[in-house]
Amino acid sequence: MSAGRSSSRPTSKGKGSRRPKPSPFEELVGQVLAFRDRRDWRQFHSPKDLAISISLEAAELLECFQWKNPDEVAALVTDPERHREVSWEMGDVLILLISLADILGTDLVKAAFEKLQENERKYPVERARGSARKYREL
Amino acid sequence: MSAGRSSSRPTSKGKGSRRPKPSPFEELVGQVLAFRDRRDWRQFHSPKDLAISISLEAAELLECFQWKNPDEVAALVTDPERHREVSWEMGDVLILLISLADILGTDLVKAAFEKLQENERKYPVERARGSARKYREL
Amino acid sequence: MSAGRSSSRPTSKGKGSRRPKPSPFEELVGQVLAFRDRRDWRQFHSPKDLAISISLEAAELLECFQWKNPDEVAALVTDPERHREVSWEMGDVLILLISLADILGTDLVKAAFEKLQENERKYPVERARGSARKYREL
Amino acid sequence: MSAGRSSSRPTSKGKGSRRPKPSPFEELVGQVLAFRDRRDWRQFHSPKDLAISISLEAAELLECFQWKNPDEVAALVTDPERHREVSWEMGDVLILLISLADILGTDLVKAAFEKLQENERKYPVERARGSARKYREL
Numbered sequence: 001m002s003a004g005r006s007s008s009r010p011t012s013k014g015k016g017s018r019r020p021k022p023s024p025f026e027e028l029v030g031q032v033l034a035f036r037d038r039r040d041w042r043q044f045h046s047p048k049d050l051a052i053s054i055s056l057e058a059a060e061l062l063e064c065f066q067w068k069n070p071d072e073v074a075a076l077v078t079d080p081e082r083h084r085e086v087s088w089e090m091g092d093v094l095i096l097l098i099s100l101a102d103i104l105g106t107d108l109v110k111a112a113f114e115k116l117q118e119n120e121r122k123y124p125v126e127r128a129r130g131s132a133r134k135y136r137e138l
Numbered sequence: 139m140s141a142g143r144s145s146s147r148p149t150s151k152g153k154g155s156r157r158p159k160p161s162p163f164e165e166l167v168g169q170v171l172a173f174r175d176r177r178d179w180r181q182f183h184s185p186k187d188l189a190i191s192i193s194l195e196a197a198e199l200l201e202c203f204q205w206k207n208p209d210e211v212a213a214l215v216t217d218p219e220r221h222r223e224v225s226w227e228m229g230d231v232l233i234l235l236i237s238l239a240d241i242l243g244t245d246l247v248k249a250a251f252e253k254l255q256e257n258e259r260k261y262p263v264e265r266a267r268g269s270a271r272k273y274r275e276l
Numbered sequence: 277m278s279a280g281r282s283s284s285r286p287t288s289k290g291k292g293s294r295r296p297k298p299s300p301f302e303e304l305v306g307q308v309l310a311f312r313d314r315r316d317w318r319q320f321h322s323p324k325d326l327a328i329s330i331s332l333e334a335a336e337l338l339e340c341f342q343w344k345n346p347d348e349v350a351a352l353v354t355d356p357e358r359h360r361e362v363s364w365e366m367g368d369v370l371i372l373l374i375s376l377a378d379i380l381g382t383d384l385v386k387a388a389f390e391k392l393q394e395n396e397r398k399y400p401v402e403r404a405r406g407s408a409r410k411y412r413e414l
Numbered sequence: 415m416s417a418g419r420s421s422s423r424p425t426s427k428g429k430g431s432r433r434p435k436p437s438p439f440e441e442l443v444g445q446v447l448a449f450r451d452r453r454d455w456r457q458f459h460s461p462k463d464l465a466i467s468i469s470l471e472a473a474e475l476l477e478c479f480q481w482k483n484p485d486e487v488a489a490l491v492t493d494p495e496r497h498r499e500v501s502w503e504m505g506d507v508l509i510l511l512i513s514l515a516d517i518l519g520t521d522l523v524k525a526a527f528e529k530l531q532e533n534e535r536k537y538p539v540e541r542a543r544g545s546a547r548k549y550r551e552l
Contacts, residue, residue: 023161024247031254039261040268047211047224048203049481051196054231055331056480058189058196059473065186066470067408067463073185077242084252086185087244090235091253093192094246097228097235104215106225108232109162114222115229116169123177130178132343187343193469194342197335204332205325205546270481299437300523307530315537316544323487323500324479327472330507334465334472341462349461353518360528362461363520366511367529369468370522373504373511380491382501384508385438390498391505392445399453406454 025109032098042103050100057096061089163247170236180241188238195234199227301385308374318379326376333372337365439523446512456517464514471510475503 022030036042064086065073076082101108127138160168174180202224203211214220239246265276298306312318340362341349352358377384403414436444450456478500479487490496515522541552 025163051200055196058193062189087249088253091250094250111225112229112232115226301439327476331472334469338465363525364529367526370526387501388505388508391502
């Protein structure tokens with residue numbers, strides 16, 4: 001039902017306990033879903049269309065770096081306007097990830113923790129250290 | 139320096155106060171960067187290559203839905219193994235977003251908040267309600 | 277009905293004339309569609325799913341270059357096995373383009389000619405020469 | 415050196431033979447490379463940047479179908495302006511494939527023939543018929 005909440009929603013601890021302030025990420029999740037629901041957009045949020053949209057936003061993020069050599073990429077980072085543009089494209093990807101997680105009933109942060117653990121297995125430190133090879137080639 | 143940290147709760151400054159427990163998202167950021175640094179992978183993390191990788195992981199996520207009709211998508215969601223597969227692909231995208239945010243000095247959660255605000259402007263509730271049109275066509 | 281056919285050389289109409297041998301590209305179009313039809317796959321070829329698949333194959337092509345610096349890319353080109361791998365990924369994109377063109381009734385080669393003409397307009401030689409800028413920034 | 419040429423450039427057959435008229439695809443290859451060279455753009459055409467660009471153009475093609483249900487996709491195909499838009503996006507992908515093939519010394523049409531042959535092996539008619547499953551699941 002809700003993205004990124006079960007890993008973060010603290011349980012009350014009996015009488016007198018106060019609900020802790022939500023973390024910024026939890027607030028973001030809430031605002032993303034409220035944004036969607038105020039526009040009645042849940043009806044369009046099929047998992048497949050959301051996955052398409054994540055892919056398209058990732059392409060817009062990549063477009064910021066198209067045809068750019070390392071010097072131009074470095075310049076992009078120090079220019080405040082371009083830095084903001086890149087950051088907002090990243091924000092778009094995150095907003096859509098949160099939307100898909102909600103539809104699928106996925107705890108996004110928990111899924112990333114699990115994947116990181118899986119990556120620990122696939123890329124053992126002693127073999128992966130300093131190498132950009134894929135795990136199949138390690 | 140750090141992704142998604144500046145938006146986190148400020149540490150209390152009073153005598154005897156303790157630093158609040160990091161939120162799950164903050165913990166994730168810390169673990170993603172530690173994973174990278176234990177492998178000495180920061181050297182490979184150029185912004186352009188990270189943006190490429192985000193795009194490739196988004197494609198792997200989309201691949202879960204390739205050739206699937208709505209019934210098959212629904213079945214995918216209720217099958218625990220497939221659900222986990224999709225969730226982990228989403229986790230991969232988030233892990234790479236966090237990695238890019240760190241390299242660029244972007245506060246990822248803050249960027250998403252800002253983009254959401256921009257989207258509020260581009261998609262006013264009264265005009266966007268119940269419509270899947272792009273803002274240029276609203 | 278058929279991709280890339282209407283742009284092909286017209287058949288001579290004179291007495292005794294023979295139909296000219298199809299070009300390699302025309303033969304490819306014929307084989308791609310025959311491959312599909314022998315497997316009864318046209319039923320799966322919705323335009324949207326084909327567009328998704330083109331995007332996924334383009335990602336597999338891009339994956340060949342992920343994390344690679346210019347020296348490694350150059351080495352990739354001179355290694356026969358890797359060169360073939362990249363070439364086949366390009367072949368996959370072309371096969372799917374031909375499949376989508378057939379479903380949409382698009383003459384693929386003609387569409388590329390038209391787009392090239394449009395690009396001539398967007399990127400006038402005198403201004404675009406030696407510049408990697410997008411047309412909006414020219 | 416040249417894209418799509420070796421499979422199509424006919425060898426002269428001795429005295430008196432005439433060079434046959436190039437096929438539309440061969441003409442397209444020639445025009446795409448001439449377009450590039452008139453703008454002195456070969457310098458920007460690293461294989462990695464071209465692969466990025468193919469991926470981005472594939473995303474623009476996919477964007478034509480974003481949020482669209484089957485009825486809306488069908489309407490898109492019958493609307494001449496939208497049909498042209500989709501066709502031109504396909505043309506863009508083909509133009510960039512031709513550009514990458516030239517830089518890599520790949521015969522694009524031949525590569526697609528080879529990949530089709532490989533697909534014949536991976537998807538035998540008797541098992542693949544009427545099934546949208548991936549070859550690993552056949």
